[in-house]
Amino acid sequence: MAANFSSIPLLNFALISSESTKPEFISQLRHALINVGFLYLQNHTVDKQVVDDLIAYIPKLFELPQEAKNKIFMANSPHFLGYSKLGAEFTKGKTDYREQFDFATRHETQWRPGAPEYLRLWGPPQWPDDALLPGFRDTMEKYLYQVQNLSYQFISLLAEAFGLPADALNKFYDTDELMQHRGKVVKYPANDGKITDQGVGPHYDAGFLTFLLQASPHRGLQVQNLSGQWIDAPPIPGTFVVNIGKALEFVTRGLARATSHRVLSPPVGSTARYSIPFFQNISLNARLADEVLDFPEETLKLKELRGEAASTDSVNFTEFDREPSGKVNLIGRVKSHPDVAERHYPDLFKQYFPSGLPTQVSAY
Ligand SMILES: O=C(O)CCC(=O)C(=O)O
Numbered sequence: 001m002a003a004n005f006s007s008i009p010l011l012n013f014a015l016i017s018s019e020s021t022k023p024e025f026i027s028q029l030r031h032a033l034i035n036v037g038f039l040y041l042q043n044h045t046v047d048k049q050v051v052d053d054l055i056a057y058i059p060k061l062f063e064l065p066q067e068a069k070n071k072i073f074m075a076n077s078p079h080f081l082g083y084s085k086l087g088a089e090f091t092k093g094k095t096d097y098r099e100q101f102d103f104a105t106r107h108e109t110q111w112r113p114g115a116p117e118y119l120r121l122w123g124p125p126q127w128p129d130d131a132l133l134p135g136f137r138d139t140m141e142k143y144l145y146q147v148q149n150l151s152y153q154f155i156s157l158l159a160e161a162f163g164l165p166a167d168a169l170n171k172f173y174d175t176d177e178l179m180q181h182r183g184k185v186v187k188y189p190a191n192d193g194k195i196t197d198q199g200v201g202p203h204y205d206a207g208f209l210t211f212l213l214q215a216s217p218h219r220g221l222q223v224q225n226l227s228g229q230w231i232d233a234p235p236i237p238g239t240f241v242v243n244i245g246k247a248l249e250f251v252t253r254g255l256a257r258a259t260s261h262r263v264l265s266p267p268v269g270s271t272a273r274y275s276i277p278f279f280q281n282i283s284l285n286a287r288l289a290d291e292v293l294d295f296p297e298e299t300l301k302l303k304e305l306r307g308e309a310a311s312t313d314s315v316n317f318t319e320f321d322r323e324p325s326g327k328v329n330l331i332g333r334v335k336s337h338p339d340v341a342e343r344h345y346p347d348l349f350k351q352y353f354p355s356g357l358p359t360q361v362s363a364y
């Protein structure tokens, strides 16, 4: 295996601000995209104050009275946004032991009767009552828009790293008001010694890029390398963990690696682990199979040098070869949140769960 990895590369975003150091960043980025699929990003552009403010809100968000959480249950929302109680989600047939709130940037649903159902995937988030958590929504939105901007800047660097024009990937995004990006706040309680230690099971992310903020000092995130071993990705203060999703892997014909990852619950007796992943979406209508990117020969050679990854423990998002991105994402959400699907997407629910609401399902 020519290019296996045993740790996650750390990239210094400050290198891009000078023409003399930018090529070094691009070259490290190329290595991370092709050989690892994960990287740490330090000296990024998101305000430290906004990050610190957001982190300070997290315990208070989870300490909200249960009735305030129930008011914004994800099952209320055709957009799969809102609160999911502990154990509501499944990956690879096992319950994920985490509690979470899915939020997103502002968006008005584009779906109208007769239009493809997957356009309903995006729409207004559900926020907790501002009187109960003053300023939280404002801070979370500030955070989401700052990470969104960073993620767009990153996309053009990524194009450069592949030897493409900086705007080569812009065609996968609509104008801002037609896009929506999702960020969720996640709590992984400690293993109680009786239940699973699966915080979240092995999976790929769906889109182009994920920007993960590890919001407490706990270990637990692991990444599967080319030979199938699980490598720790411990929190590094001041960084994001950036990883490639299945859509970018597909559209780059496997040059950029979507890397399987999972989270183990904190050990018995520990406090809870917190994280905030930001999922950068691409246009719901983009049909990736129709898009051909013209990579230079020298970039393609790097993929050959890498070789193929061993088969991984993740199987999700295999439909990019035929379906528009929105449909692929909707199928993923239906499998992970059958209770939401049963209420808002009855036909798809019947297709994926012909015998009704499962107690255990195979998701992702
Ligand atoms: O919480 C984490 O560290 C990772 C979460 C994750 O991979 C996901 O939700 O897709």
Ligand SMILES: [Fe+2]
Pocket: 203, 204, 205, 261
């Ligand atoms: Fe993930």
